Amino acid sequence: MFALCIPAGDFAGYIFDCDGTLIDSMPIHYRAWDAAMRRNGLRETLSEELFYSLGGVPTRQVAERIAQHYGLTIDTEVVFHQKEELFVKLLVDVALIDPVVAFARRAVAEGKPVSVASGGPRVVVQRSLELAGLAHLFPIVVTADDVVHGKPSPDMFLLAAQRMGVPPGRCLVFEDAEPGHRAAEAAGMPSVHVPSRGPRPV
Numbered sequence: 001m002f003a004l005c006i007p008a009g010d011f012a013g014y015i016f017d018c019d020g021t022l023i024d025s026m027p028i029h030y031r032a033w034d035a036a037m038r039r040n041g042l043r044e045t046l047s048e049e050l051f052y053s054l055g056g057v058p059t060r061q062v063a064e065r066i067a068q069h070y071g072l073t074i075d076t077e078v079v080f081h082q083k084e085e086l087f088v089k090l091l092v093d094v095a096l097i098d099p100v101v102a103f104a105r106r107a108v109a110e111g112k113p114v115s116v117a118s119g120g121p122r123v124v125v126q127r128s129l130e131l132a133g134l135a136h137l138f139p140i141v142v143t144a145d146d147v148v149h150g151k152p153s154p155d156m157f158l159l160a161a162q163r164m165g166v167p168p169g170r171c172l173v174f175e176d177a178e179p180g181h182r183a184a185e186a187a188g189m190p191s192v193h194v195p196s197r198g199p200r201p202v
Contacts, residue, residue: 004099006172007190013166014107015157015189016100016138018118018125020055020176020196023132024095031090033066036083041072055177058119058150059083084124091131100174100194101134108137113164115140117156117173122146140164152179154187161187 020026034046050069054062063079066072107114115138118125122143129135140163147155161168173184173191184191 002099002195004103004174004192004194006103006192009172009190010170011112011172012170013113013115013161013164014104014172014174015115015117015160015164015184016104016174017056017176017180017194018116018128019120020097021174021194022097022100022104022116022134023128024097024196025087025091025128026052026055026176026196028090028094029087032083032087033062035086036063036079037066037070037072039082040067040074040079042066042070044070052177054179056119056151056175056179056183058144059121061150084121088124088127091128094128094132096132096134097194097196103174104134104137113140113166114138115142115160115164117142117160119144119150119156119179151177152182152186154183157183157187157189161189 016022030051033051037046054065060076060080063076067074104114120143122145125141125143142156142160144150146159149155157173158168161171168188171189173189174194175181175191176194176196181191
């Protein structure tokens with residue numbers, strides 16, 4: 001496992017992405033997307049590079065961008081629901097990303113507010129946290145259902161900070177995907193890179 005590189009600062013609250021940050025679910029998302037897109041006209045294996053470049057982007061937008069990349073005409077809502085159903089079925093054996101979960105548990109033990117800000121739909125994010133045994137840690141969960149603009153817009157992180165009662169500049173964000181890091185920067189929040197899928201692009 002890896003060690004987290006925590007920046008110096010007087011942080012009063014912590015915001016965590018879910019997939020690829022708290023739980024090692026990105027390979028499961030990939031399998032679900034590959035299966036869903038094949039049901040809807042994809043005639044080759046979904047590009048992992050394309051998939052991982054869309055980390056943190058809301059699910060419906062991911063469907064649209066994959067379809068555009070491959071020149072497919074899809075019903076976004078149909079693909080959205082098929083993919084999420086497949087994902088939840090595959091999620092049963094998901095593993096925790098231990099260094100991040102350990103940090104979150106320490107923060108809670110110290111009385112610091114924590115929250116989740118994820119680009120997934122609420123029902124799936126909540127189910128993911130429940131299956132991973134983490135739902136009790138995070139009373140505040142912000143999802144794509146709560147904002148108009150997903151990552152890399154700062155809206156999710158700003159809403160999470162507001163719900164925690166912490167000024168944005170005193171929040172620290174944990175993220176594995178570049179759109180999430182850009183969202184944190186736009187929100188005026190430092191971020192920690194979680195290398196669950198390799199080094200952060202420069």
